[in-house]
Amino acid sequence: MSAEEFDPAIERLFARAPSLPDAPLFTAEVEQRLQRGSRLRFLILGLASVLGLGVAAREVLTVRLSAEPGESAALVGHGLQAASVNAQSVLQDGLDRFGLGSMDLAPVGGMQMFWVAAAGLIAVASIGLLRLSQEV
Known part of the structure; x- marks a missing residue:
């Protein structure tokens, strides 16, 4: 068979995809996997939204509105310092847990x-x- 005869024969064979006996089952499985992935994303995004809303609501409810103008800056500075100390202690605990407690990040x-x-x-x-x- 020459190349001129072979190419059209291949094209005819692949022009129409054969129908497989389990095609409906395959389609249903693919659709189920797609739905499961979107449900998982929806659940994760929903939980993150609820968590963010809870944190925002707690922060709004715990704001001290009776502070003096100069006192609010001191409160913010104190809060940032406390958060920094807390973050440092959490980081140090994590490094200690992995055996990297003596690692010096100062330089x-x-x-x-x-x-x-x-x-x-x-x-x-x-x-x-x-x-x-x-x-x-």
């Missing part, structure tokens, strides 16, 4: 840590977008 400046954190966030966002595009 690394604030700007370097900012860029490292920014690169990490960009990497996490890129991975998330990649996984999301593969699901769709």
Whole structure:
């Protein structure tokens, strides 16, 4: 069989996809997987929304409105300092748990840590977008 005869024969064979006996079952399974993924995303986004709403409501309800003008800046400064100390203790506990408690981060400046954190966030966002595009 020559090439001129072979190409049209292949085209005729693949022009129409054969119907398989389990095609309806396959279609139902694919639709079920798509629905399960969207349900999971809906559940995760819903839980995150409820959690965010709860945190926002708690913060709104615990605001001290009777503070003097100069006192509010001191309260904010004290709150930021307390949050920083809390974050440092959580980080130190995590490092101790993994055996990295003696790791000294003092030589690394604030700007370097900012860029490292920014690169990490960009990497996490890129991975998330990649996984999301593969699901769709």
